[in-house]
Structures are given as C-alpha cells and as structure tokens.
Amino acid sequence: MSVKYVPVIWNRTKFVYDAVVLATVGAYLGIYIYVAPMFQTVTRPIDWDIYKAQAFGTCVFFLLTFILCIGPLARLDKRFLPLLYNRRHLGVITCVLAYFHVDNILGWYNAFSPINRYVSVFIVNTSFDRFLGFPFEILGVFALLILTILAVTSHDFWLHFLKPTLWKTLHMGIYLAYALVVAHVALGALQSAAGPFMTTAVGASVALVATLHLLAARKEHLFDTQQNTMDDSGTWMDAGDPKDVPDKRARIISITDDERVAIFRNGKKLSAISNVCAHQNGPLGEGKIVYGCVTCPWHGYQYRLEDGKSPPPFTEKISTYRLKLENGRLWLNVEAQPPGTYVEPTVSPIMMEGS
Amino acid sequence: MAKKKPDPFFIGWAKKPPKSLQGFLFLISAILVGAAAGVAFGVGSSIPDPGDARFAWGAGYQTFTGYVDAKPYPLLRLPAGENGRDKPHAMLISGVGKRGMQQLAGPLDGQPVDAGGILLKRGDLDMLQVGGKVSLRAAENPVQNFTPAPAEHLGKWRLTGEICDGKCYNGAMRPGVGLAHKACANLCIIGGIPPVFVTSTPLMGSEFFVLADENGEPLTTEVEDWVALLISLEGEVERRDDLMIFKVNLDSAKQL
C-alpha cells in the first residue's frame, strides 16, 4: 500500500489474473491470424501486414469493451469484483496491442512513400468537414494518446502523486477514448474493410457497454436519492434497526450532505466510517471486516473501525462518524469527524455475537 | 440475515479468492477465452474478398516495347500481339512504391519506348511497375508499322463509383479500396500514381477509368477529398485502345 513503491507487487491471484488475460488475448490473436484464414472465402488473402493490423485493432476494441463492462458489472453483481482488481493490467496490455496495430498500419498503408509515415497520418487526408471520409486515423491517434497516458500513470505511484480525485478524473478519460475508438472503427474499418460479423459484433459491444452503464447508473441514482428521517436537531439521522446490519458487513446510508456512510457491525459493536476508501475512493461499505479491519472491496486497503486509520505501518485514514442507540434504533450523526478521529464503538446489547 | 449462506469476499492481495467464488471465476475465465476464440474466428473468417489483384511475381521481370503517353498520367501503348492480345493495348505504368513515372515519361511523350518491370494484375486489368535494368527509355528497336491509334471520343457521361489509386487497386495492396485505405490511396496520388475511377456499373464493358481534368491534364490535389467515397462524376469519356480515360470537372462530384 503506501509504505514503499515496488514496480508491481505480485501474488498468486495476480499471476492467475494475468494468465487468463494473456490466454484470452493469445486465443484471439492466434485464431484470428492463423486459423480464420483457412475458412475465408477470398480469391487472394489480405495483405499480411493489413491482416495483422486488423487482428490487433479488433482485439483492442473488444478488450476495451470488456474493460468498460467490468465496472458496471461489479456494481450490479459483487461476484465480478475480482475482475476489477488488476483491471489496470488489462488496460496496459490493451495499450501495447494498440501500438502493434499502429505499427502494422504505418508499415504498410503509410509506407513506400516519399512522405514520412508519421507525418503522413496528419496531412494526407484533410477532409475534416466530412462525416464519411473524415480522417478517422486522427480519432485513433487521440484514443491512443489517452490510452498511453492512462497506461503510463496506471501505477499507484501516480495515484498518490496526483491524489485519488485527480487520478480518477484523469482515468475517466478511458470513456472518451472508447467513444473515439468507436468512431475510428465506424468511419474506418466498418466502411469497407470489415465483414458483417465485425459490424454486428461492434454494434453488440456498444449496446452492451451503454446498457450496463445505464443500469448501474440507475441503481446508484436510486440509492443516492433515498430519504432518511432526521431528528429535530437536524444532526442525527435514523439508521434503522441495528439488527439489519449484517455481522462483519455494513449498511450504507446516504446522508443529506454529499456522501455515503458505512455502518459496520463487528459482533455486538457498531461503528460508522466514511464509505470512501482513501486509495481510489472505493465503496468501503461493500467491503468486509477481515482480521478485525474493514477491507475495501476494490483493492483490499484496510481500516480500523474505531478510528478509521489503516493499521501500522500504513498511514491512510478516513473520516469517522458518531452513532447512538435510542429505543432499539440506531442513529447516525451526519457530521463527519476529522479523518482518524477515535469514536468509541456503540454496543448493541440485544445482539448475540455472530448472530 | 441469511447466516447459512456463504459470504464470499475477494481480497486482491490474498493468496487465493474465496472458495465459493472460485467456481464462478473459473466459469468467467472459460467464457472469456471461449468468446475471444469465437469472435476472432467470426471476424477473421468473414472479411470481404479483396479481389483477384496481385503483383505477378511469377511472371518475373518483363520488358515491353511500344509508345508512351505522358498525359494525363503515364501509360504505355502496346501493339497487338503483346501477351497474346489480338488488339493494341494501353497500360498504366508506375514507379516503385508510391511514385509515378512523370519524370521519366514526360520527355519521352509520344515516342517509342522500352519499359521493363513487374506486372500488376487484376482480372483483365494490368499495370507495369517500372524499374530495374530497362526502366523506361527510348526504344532501342521500335516496333515496326505501329503507331498508337488516336483517342476515340465517347461523349459526356455521369458515372457512379469510387476514386482509387491505380496501383493499389491493380494489386499493389489487398484490400486497395475503401475508406480504410484512403490515406494510402492519397499518398499514392500525391506521389504521382494515377487516380482511377472504379464504377459500380460497367460502361461499354469497362469499370476502370483513368481520371484527368477537363483538358486531359493530371487532376489537382482537390481530388484527394473525393477519394474512397461513393460519388457520381460528370465528364468526357475517351478510349485509348482498351483503356478508358474520364476527363472530369471535380465540381460535378456528388457524394452518394
């Protein structure tokens, strides 16, 4: 976490994750390049460089589609959370494959000419006023630029250097990159070079990504707009029956102000902390108490319940909130304590340990 | 709460995902690899046919003797009898790579020449990529009793089709047409390769027209804006031997 930076901390989970990713990419490229040509109905095969460019380019598109599905899938079904962890590896691999695509194109379509191949990308087609015929390569260049920036800044060093807010905002650039890539494909390959299967697959991919994001957005919106009862002073919010908080897990409350609070139960003890992980703003309330600490579902960052601090040697800390029990109901004080403030857990006597 | 149900929780830095999730993750991994294989096969096996266009490497280095026309773009005028043809044949020529033959052909315009190089073939169409020892030079032994016939004027037409570069379409690249290939086609045209108009419906048996401006001169760079789009064009059609020339005004171009 934040003690020191090493290039990448490897463990078995990451190895398995990357092995699956490489197997997926390998299967795609291997079958596209070496198996599919045997089943084509062509008089003569497509130029080798162009065919490879197609293989890499389509692979990048489908990988991007998959990457963009992981987020909303994990919001809609927690079982997909393991795919979220290490999603950056996927992004970096995608970026590298995009360079192979570009290399094959530049080494063929933009080669054999007196004009420099890199310069030619920007000067040989200037029909910026057209829709069909638009220099779609430029859209690809911008997308590649974004992918490169995101790949280079994907390491946690940059996350800490830029701070989570800026880093997450920057990495939302992937959505713009996806939009650019879809336009790049629609105005380029889909105009003539691609067959009907590719056209259908692109349409289905776009529909899938858009639908999943809209579904996840709707779910989040419904939650954010839910109303909870406040007491007369306006500082305490009704947080429901403490028995409704599952043991080792949390109940997430949307508070008036701007945030969500996670009320965790560890046996009889109840504590409220910010729902926002200090690492990447992950939803702590969807995490679990493991080894006595709240563990973020995204990247496993841990916090002590009573003071919102990561156990030493780590230094992250988050806001805590005060709780009280009245007539068997739990009330949450909506005013956040400064990050790392100790708050004595509320004990609910009527609950059995582990019930 | 449902206490009996397992409550799996994945932690990235843990050695293994929880047991109850392993089956699901295995399933997802299998679906991923399977989908990748299926989509790759589907996309790769269904690509459109780029056509029977190629470099005729098998025929080796060939030398032709005839006349050269430098305008609108360099072409060879060959007598009957070449390559088994029973009529005179007109054939486009290009340099190596994306370079035209204007520099060599210009001074030799209308004169007997020898041209050596590799043929590009697309069905009945062909083009000579000039190079090597012979390249393009004044003929050492001009063909006797042969002068190219004057161009035959076929009137003014509106044709529908796509502007390509003559070399890629003839087999220098597969696929050598379409918007995905537009940058390459423009590079070719900038380099001096003749722009050609490939019509969607043949006119008098021909779908392949070398483009020129209204005066029979090479087109300006304006043509690059119209390359690789389905357009209609208006202009005079003339025939030199078996090769059609389409002398157009680009202002008449309409995107369809």
Add this chain to the structure above:
Amino acid sequence: MQRAYRKAHRTIWLILAILIPLVLGLALLMRPTGTHEQPPVPLDDTAKSALEANQ
C-alpha cells in the same frame, strides 16, 4: 467526493450512451451499399450514339 464522482459518471454515460450509438448508427446507415448504385447516364448526343453503337 465519491458522490461527485458518481454523478460525473452518470452524466458522462447518459451522454455517451446516446452519442456513441448515434455515431455508429449514422456511420453504418451512410455506408454506400447497392441501393446507391446508378448506371452510367449519357449526357450528350455523342454519348447516346456511342451507347447505341455499342449495343
């Protein structure tokens, strides 16, 4: 912060979920297909007589 991020997310995707399919759909609709094809049209008498002579 988290909520601002979620809101930004929602807004972005409300726009992109319309914009991306729109661009894709337009590009596919405008694709030149057989329906655009037109036979050669003779525009003067020379062209017409050349056509007749050819038939």
